[in-house]
Amino acid sequence: MSTYHDILGIKPNATEEEIKKAYRKKAIETHPDKGGNEEEFKKVTEAYEILTGKKEEPKKPGGGNPFGGFNPFGGFNPFGNPFSQRKMKARPINVDISLTIEEVFNGCVKKISYYVDRTCQTCDGKGGTKFDTCNQCQGKGVHITQTHNMQTINMCNNCGGTGTMRLDNCNSCGGVGVKKFLESVDVGIPKGVTDGVKMVITNAGNDVVNAERGDVYLSIRVKEHPKYTLEGLNIRQIEEVSFVDMVLGKDFEVTSLAGVFKINIPQHCENNKVFRIKGKGIEDEEHNIQGDLYIKIVTKIPKHVTEEEKELLLRLKETTNFS
Numbered sequence: 001m002s003t004y005h006d007i008l009g010i011k012p013n014a015t016e017e018e019i020k021k022a023y024r025k026k027a028i029e030t031h032p033d034k035g036g037n038e039e040e041f042k043k044v045t046e047a048y049e050i051l052t053g054k055k056e057e058p059k060k061p062g063g064g065n066p067f068g069g070f071n072p073f074g075g076f077n078p079f080g081n082p083f084s085q086r087k088m089k090a091r092p093i094n095v096d097i098s099l100t101i102e103e104v105f106n107g108c109v110k111k112i113s114y115y116v117d118r119t120c121q122t123c124d125g126k127g128g129t130k131f132d133t134c135n136q137c138q139g140k141g142v143h144i145t146q147t148h149n150m151q152t153i154n155m156c157n158n159c160g161g162t163g164t165m166r167l168d169n170c171n172s173c174g175g176v177g178v179k180k181f182l183e184s185v186d187v188g189i190p191k192g193v194t195d196g197v198k199m200v201i202t203n204a205g206n207d208v209v210n211a212e213r214g215d216v217y218l219s220i221r222v223k224e225h226p227k228y229t230l231e232g233l234n235i236r237q238i239e240e241v242s243f244v245d246m247v248l249g250k251d252f253e254v255t256s257l258a259g260v261f262k263i264n265i266p267q268h269c270e271n272n273k274v275f276r277i278k279g280k281g282i283e284d285e286e287h288n289i290q291g292d293l294y295i296k297i298v299t300k301i302p303k304h305v306t307e308e309e310k311e312l313l314l315r316l317k318e319t320t321n322f323s
Contacts, residue, residue, distance in 0.1 A: 033232035090214030191283035233291025
């Protein structure tokens with residue numbers, strides 16, 4: 001079986017610097033946006049995170065459990081009230097975040113707002129102030145039935161498994177136990193997120209009685225741009241060049257998200273020629289990888305010409321190369 005060191009191609013006693021160097025090389029080789037295999041990239045990333053202490057190594061099956069990793073009771077204590085031992089998690093809140101390509105390139109902080117259920121402070125989430133022991137289960141929350149050698153445990157429908165009955169409703173929340181509020185939070189968006197990426201803010205969602213606080217799921221949506229398009233970590237843009245410069249050639253200055261660059265347009269340049277500027281695309285901060293910039297050159301066709309320009313074009317048309 002391959003070890004994490006084997007995956008990165010390093011010795012067991014490799015230093016942290018050697019681990020990082022090996023990871024950068026392997027990440028570039030296996031990254032899907034660089035033509036690599038996604039599963040191999042995940043293995044390389046996991047090996048790096050575990051060897052550098054950013055992530056704990058998964059525990060092996062069993063772990064001292066006499067059932068070899070399988071709990072026949074599903075994680076519950078079979079000798080207690082099964083309806084009071086595990087809290088469910090509240091339903092998540094879904095929020096869409098719209099980003100410009102500039103924000104994807106540079107990273108940003110976005111303020112998001114959403115409505116959320118919070119525990120009522122008046123009744124502390126209980127829905128009321130007066131309670132009494134359930135008279136059907138005598139406060140146990142369950143009904144136990146013994147049939148021959150088998151014991152059946154059913155939740156008490158009268159009290160919902162709580163063992164108590166509410167005698168009044170809270171005036172503030174109407175007995176629900178929660179109230180709705182508008183909350184805002186600043187979210188740091190790293191460089192390199194792509195359209196459709198999901199992010200999670202844990203324990204920032206809804207409060208629900210007898211449940212763990214929920215999460216907030218963020219869905220990234222990248223807006224269309226009139227000049228730039230994204231393909232993974234690569235940026236593509238189109239630049240118009242005059243017909244004369246396409247024929248005679250020119251050092252052309254291009255402004256992009258990564259700065260200003262000069263490209264040499266050769267003589268007799270064909271239309272739709274693509275120039276690649278390596279390492280000037282989107283940076284993936286998490287994996288220390290950067291895409292490329294692709295510039296497509298197209299011939300600029302003027303929408304209006306003067307009479308003088310029209311006369312020159314007609315004369316040019318009479319020549320050998322432009323007839």
